[in-house]
Amino acid sequence: MTESQSAVLWGDSNPVLPGFYPDPSVCRVDGEDGTWFYLVNSTFEYLPGLPIHRSRDLITWELLGHVIDRPGQIELSTVADSGGLFAPTIRHDGTRFYVVCTLVGGVEGASGNFIVTADDAAGPWSDPIWWQMDGIDPSILIEADGSMWAHGTRLALEPEWAQQTEVWVRRLNTQTLIPEAEETVVWTGAVRGAVWAEGPHLLQRDGFVYLLAAEGGTSFHHAIVVARADSPVGPFTGNPSNPVLTHRNLGRAAPVSNVGHADLVEAPDGSWWAVCLATRAWNDCDLLGRETFLVPVTWEDGWPVFAPGEGQLPLNPVGFAAPAHPRGNTTEAVPGQGLADMIAVRRSPEEFCSETAAGFQLKAGQGLEHAAPAFVARRLVDLTTRVQLRLLGASDGVRAGLALRYSATAWLAITVGNGRVEITEARGRDAEVTTTQLLSYSGERGPGTLACEINGTDAVVLWEPDEGEAVASAALDISHLCAKHDGGFVGVVFGAVAVGDGGTADFSDLHQGA
Incomplete structure (x- = not known):
């Protein structure tokens, strides 16, 4: 990509959270004051960790606080650079919020997968409940009857190729918030030879359980894939159109690349949206890291279609029931605002x-x-x-x-x-x-x-x-x-x-x- 091409990066709306905001996860909450969407991102070795933003329209986001925001909650002192807090998921059961995440690395304190809860997304958030199991990128599905399913990804226990991963599913005990022992492996990739199935999320729609995941690694070959089943434990059938969104086919000169790690949400008007990560680069240098982008989604033949009519991230998505605004996050980089976003x-x-x-x-x-x-x-x-x-x-x-x-x-x-x-x-x-x-x-x-x-x-x-x-x-x-x-x-x-x-x-x- 030339510098002149880079100078137009990017639209007025996308990315909706510019800068180092990778691995987005989103949920919707309807309350007496209307509908809010809540978003969480990875922070790795930085504290406070796991920022929570909220939005009315999916375009303009307000920083509420952080999930990991007090001493003793999580120990990061010995994690490596780009270790620490990986790939959180946020969900709401009608009463309280849940965030599940992975703490990678470190030799002091607990590590691995954990879950925290809060009555208010602004906090305070509970101390972690640790899950004693291997793997990364945990998520949860909350069914209409209140039952829950934990899921995540890990290196395949019996791989057919190097760096093959698998997605596992277990019932989540709603009282202890610890996954039960019985486990089902439901996914090993949409493409044979694909590496690193990441960021899996289960969701329900029209009688199907959908598995949304990324594969290909979190760099140039990153891609979003979808499968569906009648049950959270499968068997899952891959979308014939997989991958449903990627920029790897655009080549390395594309102004935005590394598209993947998505989460889906439905707006009150019935429209569907995805948040995902992607990278704006300058001469193949990604100074800004992986940012949060918004993608419209429609449904055809029981499958989600990402960026319909375009097939790539849109420059200026129009959020739910609102006109496009200049890209949001008004809490970043405001002179004199104090320490809230530091x-x-x-x-x-x-x-x-x-x-x-x-x-x-x-x-x-x-x-x-x-x-x-x-x-x-x-x-x-x-x-x-x-x-x-x-x-x-x-x-x-x-x-x-x-x-x-x-x-x-x-x-x-x-x-x-x-x-x-x-x-x-x-x-x-x-x-x-x-x-x-x-x-x-x-x-x-x-x-x-x-x-x-x-x-x-x-x-x-x-x-x-x-x-x-x-x-x-x-x-x-x-x-x-x-x-x-x-x-x-x-x-x-x-x-x-x-x-x-x-x-x-x-x-x-x-x-x-x-």
């Missing part, structure tokens, strides 16, 4: 970050190459944008500034301290942290604005002191901040960092855009 690596922002009258303050600590850096962030949501924050001041011995992070081995930071401005970076798993450039500046450490002007895989960093001349770097290559170069499943986040052995740094107005 995330940190393997620990809660509240452990080292506090709101102040002017903005927020960080307790200085470890740098970005460490497991738990003194770093709070928001998600990058555009490929051509400016991200910035104001540095109000810092303690002696503290280097403070703005950083772009993909992982502990892929990041870029511009920091001020000891009368100089430094640009440092890590460019790969085996690379050392390096100081790439010292900007020509002498003076006090603040106040001033630190910024990064991003144009695809190029970035110019700036220090704009309130007193004195602004300084800027040459264009820097940031193509290492993505899965293609560093592995993993996340997207770039930008935020404030404070490095030092004690002391603090004060900031305000962490945001992106003009």
Whole structure:
């Protein structure tokens, strides 16, 4: 894909949650105040974990809170980069909400599949109930009579080919919320040789039980497939049109790729919709990670048809009973909004970050190459944008500034301290942290604005002191901040960092855009 092609990414509505919001799951709740749709996404090593958004129209989403939002609920301190909280599912039984998820990796605390509940999607959410079974990507089906079925995916116990996976189904005890022992394997892939059946969801419609899943891995060959049966335990018959949605047939020059991991929901007017993940890339570099897109769905001959008449993700879907809006998530990157949408690596922002009258303050600590850096962030949501924050001041011995992070081995930071401005970076798993450039500046450490002007895989960093001349770097290559170069499943986040052995740094107005 050329840079000119990338410049038009993408529509005013899609993605509906731009930036690092992968593995979406959605449910609908009808109440006295009308219909709400609720959405949850993976967060991997970041806390607070598993954001809950709600929407009236499936286009514009409001952040309510997070499922994992307090100490002791989940232990992430020892998970690897792109480990942690994988592929949640959200459901509602008419009274309470359920989220099931997988905690991957870590050597401290429990791990594996778990379920949590809440009376209100905004929380508080319960402590996890752990499921003692192998596999990932759990989901639940709630039948009209209240009975429940747990299901998920894992590597096939007796594989016919490498990385073959299978979807299992078990009854879920409605009292203990623990799956029962009896198990049925219902799916091993729509295509022989297909790898990694992921994100399975069972749903009921017109007398059939449908299995919605993804396969082909979560990258270029990702695809959505569907099967159906008379019972949650099968036998399931695959849709003759499988895969029902993929962009792999569009080639690697397509502006959006990696389409998969979907969930279905019916609106009150009888229309059907899917949320799924996909990636907007720039010259094959997916800085933003996997984002949440919306797809219209119709039904023909008892099968769902995704993006009817188009066969690919639409630029501007019109949500349920509402006109298209500029893509939503008004809770992201709003100057001065506080800590509500800020995330940190393997620990809660509240452990080292506090709101102040002017903005927020960080307790200085470890740098970005460490497991738990003194770093709070928001998600990058555009490929051509400016991200910035104001540095109000810092303690002696503290280097403070703005950083772009993909992982502990892929990041870029511009920091001020000891009368100089430094640009440092890590460019790969085996690379050392390096100081790439010292900007020509002498003076006090603040106040001033630190910024990064991003144009695809190029970035110019700036220090704009309130007193004195602004300084800027040459264009820097940031193509290492993505899965293609560093592995993993996340997207770039930008935020404030404070490095030092004690002391603090004060900031305000962490945001992106003009």
